[in-house]
Amino acid sequence: MSEQTASDLEPESDRQVFARQRAAIDASARLPVLGFFTGSVFWLFAGTVLALLASIKLHNPQFLDDASWLTFGRVRPAHLNSMAYGWASQAGIGVLLWLMARLARAELSHTRLLLSAVVLWNVGMLAGTTGILVGESTSIEWLEFPPFAPPFFAIAFALIAVSAMVTFRNRREPHVYVTQWYLIGAVFWFPWLYTAANLLLLYTPVSGVAQASINWWYAHNVLGLWLTPIGLGAAYYLLPKVLGRPIYSYQLSLLGFWSLALFYNWAGVHHLIGGPLPAWLITLSIVGSVMMVIPVITVAINHHMTVVGNFRELRYSPTLRFIVFGAMSYTAVSVQGSLQSLRTVNEVTHFTHYTVAHAHMGVYAFFTMIMFGSIYYIVPRLTGWEWASGRLISFHFWTTALGMVLYFLALTFGGWWQGRELNNADVPFLTIVQNTLPYLQARSGAGLLMAAGHLAFAVLFALNLLRFGAPRRGPTLFVERPNNAELAPTVAPAGS
Amino acid sequence: MNPVASQQPASAVPVHSDSEERHSVQELHAPILREQAEPRDGFEPIPSWLTLVFGAIVFWGGYYLANNNGGFDSGVYDEQRIGPDTSAVESAKPADPLVLGKRLYSANCVACHQPTGLGVSGQFPPLAGSEWVLGDPAVLQRILLQGLQGPVSVKDQLYNGNMPAFSSRLDDDQLAAVLSYIRQEWGNAADPISPSSLADIRKATAQRSAPWVVEELKASASAPVATEQP
C-alpha cells in the first residue's frame, strides 16, 4: 500500500491534539535531554582541544613536550574517550530519549533518575579523562578509563535504560516505527558490550590474545551497535519528519535493520588482520565486514528515495542539511570499511593514518553531523526558543563539512602512501615518517576549521539556553524561504 | 500496521495537565505546531535487482568463509590464500647483495650508526671513513660475529660502548651483504666480502662467545686461518 491520501495526515482538529501531546512529551524530556546535550557540548569542546594538541604534537613533537600529562600517548586516548563517551554518547542519549518519547507518544519516564544519570555520566567522564592524563590509562583502546570510572557509566546507563524501556512500555502508539527498533537495539546492546568488555578486560582480565578479540569486538560494536543505530534512528525520524514524506519502503527498513543487527556484530576482529589470532576468527570478521554492504546499501536507498525530489530543501533547513551530509557519509564510510577489511587492501592500510581518517569519517562525518542536525531540531522544541542566527549555523556547517573533507583527503591519501612505503622494505622508516608530515599538518588545519565550527555551535547552544536576543517567528533557516512559505505537507504518493 | 489507524490518538486530550501548566503552552507550541506529521512508512517493494546483488554478496561470503577458515583450528594462522599478487614478489630476497645489504643495514644498524654512517658523537662510532670498516676484513668480520666492547678509537675519537653480536641473528650471506655494503657506501671504497670468507671466520671463531676487546681482536685476526680466495 503506497498511496497516502490527505485524510491519512493529521486533520486540523487532530493537529491541535497532537501538538498538545507533543508539547507535554517535550516538556517531560526537557531537563534530562538538555542536561545530556549540555554535557555533550562541554566534552565536544574538551575533546576538540585535546584533538588539536594531539594533532600538532605529531608533526611538532616538541610542542608542550615537558609535561608528562600532555605527552601524546595520554592526550590521544583522552581525546578519543572525550569524544566517544563525552560528546557522541551524551548527544546520542539525549536524542535517543527524546525520540523514544516522541515515537511512543508517551512522556519520558523517571526523569529524576535521568538527571542523576547526567551527573553520574559527567562525573565519570571527568574522573576517567583526568585518570588518563595522570598516567592511569589502561591502554586498552576505547576502554582507557581507569577502573574507578566505568561504574559511573554502568549505573548511569542502567538508569537511562530503565527510563527508555519504561517509556516504550507506556507507549500509546501501537505501531513500532523503524527508529524504535534501532533504539531498542542500542539500549539493549550497549550495556552488554560495556559490562562484558570491562569485566573481561579490566576487572577480571582474560589472559593473552583472547583479550584482543574481545577488545575489538567491543570497540567496533560501540560504533556499530551503539552510535550507528542512534544515528540511523535519528535520520529515519528526521528525514521524513522535516520533509513531511513517508519513508520509502517498510520492507527495506526491515531488511536494513535485521541485516545490520546480524552482520555488524561480527566485524570487529578486522582490526587484527595479520595479527596473532587464528585464521578462522579473522576470516569470520572479514565476512561480517563485507556483508555490511547489504544493510548499508539498503538504508542508503531507503533514505535517498525518501528525500529525492526535495534536495532543494537542503538550502533552507539546517537539520536536513546536516543529516543528509551524515547519512551520505554513512554510506561512504561503510563501503570504505567493507573494502578495508579485504586482506589485500588491509595489507596497505593497516597501521597507517588511513584508518584514522576512516574512523573520523564514521564518528564525525556520519554520527556527529547527524547529531548536530538532530540537536538543531530538538532544542527549540525543548526550550521554546529559536536559534539566534542562521548565518552562524551556516558557518558551523561549512567549517565542519569542509574541515572533515580536508581531514579525510589528507589522511586517506597520506595514509595510503604511508602504507605502500611501509610495505617496501627498501624505504627507510624515518623517510616514511618524514613523508607523512605534510598530511599531518593538513590534518591540523582541518582540525582548526572544525574547532571553529564547534565554537560556533557551542555559542549557538548557549545563546539558545539563555534565550538571548529577540524572539523569532518561524524556524531559523540558512536563508529565508521565498515568500516565507512554510514547507507544506506532501499529499502526493511517493514516486508520483 | 495500518497507517491510518496509527494516526488516531489513543486519548483525545492528554491527562498530564500539570506539565502543561508548568510550561507555557504558547511558547512550546510555536515550533511544535508547525511540525509535520510523525514519520510513517511507505511500502515500496525491495527492488529485485537488489535481491540479486545481495544474494551474490552472501554467496561470496559463504565461499570465502569455506575457503579461508583454517579448519577453525586455533593453531592455524594462515588462511589458505594470502593475496596472490604483489606482496610475494616484494618479500623475495633481492639478488643484488648491495640491495640486501642496504636493507639489512636499515633494519639492524641504522639506529646507532645512522643512515649517514656518521654514528652519534661520543656514543656510537661512525662507519664512514672508519679505519675498522676499510681495514682488515678478518677484524671487521669478527666484530660483526661476536661483537665488540671496551675502549676503541675510531677516527681519533675514543668510544666505549657495546657492539652487539650478530652471529646468531644473520647468516653468512646476510653478513657478507651488509659488510660489503658499508665498505662501499658514504665515500668508502673497499673490496666486498664474500659469504665463504664469512663462513671460514665463523668456523675459526666458533669457540668464542664473548664480545671482543680491541687487543684480542688484533691478535686473533693475525693468527693464520685457512681461507679460500674470495
Add this chain to the structure above:
Amino acid sequence: MNQAPTIFVGVFLTFASAWLGLVVAPYLQLAPQGSENTLTSDAQGGAPLGGLAARGRDVYRANGCVYCHSQQVRPEGFGSDLDRGWGPRRTVAQDYVGERPVLLGTMRTGPDLANIGARQPSATWHHLHLYNPRITSPGSIMPRFAFLYESRKILGERSSAALKLPPDWDLESGYEVVPREDAKALVAYLLLLDRAGALEEAGP
C-alpha cells in the same frame, strides 16, 4: 500488530551469535594456552615479568606507547615486517601468553616493537632515544620522555648512570641527566621484548 517481542528476541539472538563467536570461542580456544610455554628463549613472552621489567611494562601502558607502536609481526608475504628485520617469524598467540593487557597496538607511526630487545640490545641507546628521540633518530616525531629523567647538578663525581649526551644535546657543564626509576624500568622492559623462539604454529 505488536512487534515488540520479535524485536527483543531478534536483537538478543543476533548479538548473542557474535558474542559466542568473537568472545566466548576465542576465550575457550586461546586462554588455556596459559600454562604451556613452548618458547625456547627465556625472554618476555610467556614468562611472567619480574620486578623492574614489570614496572617498565606499566610505564609503557601509562604513557600510551601503544598508540604509535605495534607489537605484532605480520607473516611472510603480508606486508614487509620480516624484511624490515622486525622479527625472524610472525607472532602468534603463544607469544602473548600471560600478558595483561596485551599491547598489540594498531598504529605504526613508529616501528614495531615485538622484538625490539633483540634488535636493539643497547640500554644506552634506549636511554638516549627516550630522553630525546632525535639524538639517535633524526627526523623522528616521537615525543621526548625527558620527564622520565632528572637533570641535576653534578655533585662531586659524575654519576655512573648519567647519560653521555652528544655535544649538541648536552646540558651546560656541571649538570648531568640521570634516569629515574621509571626510565630504568621501561628500558628493562624493552630489552626483554624478544619473540624469536621457534614455534610450530608460526609456520614456515
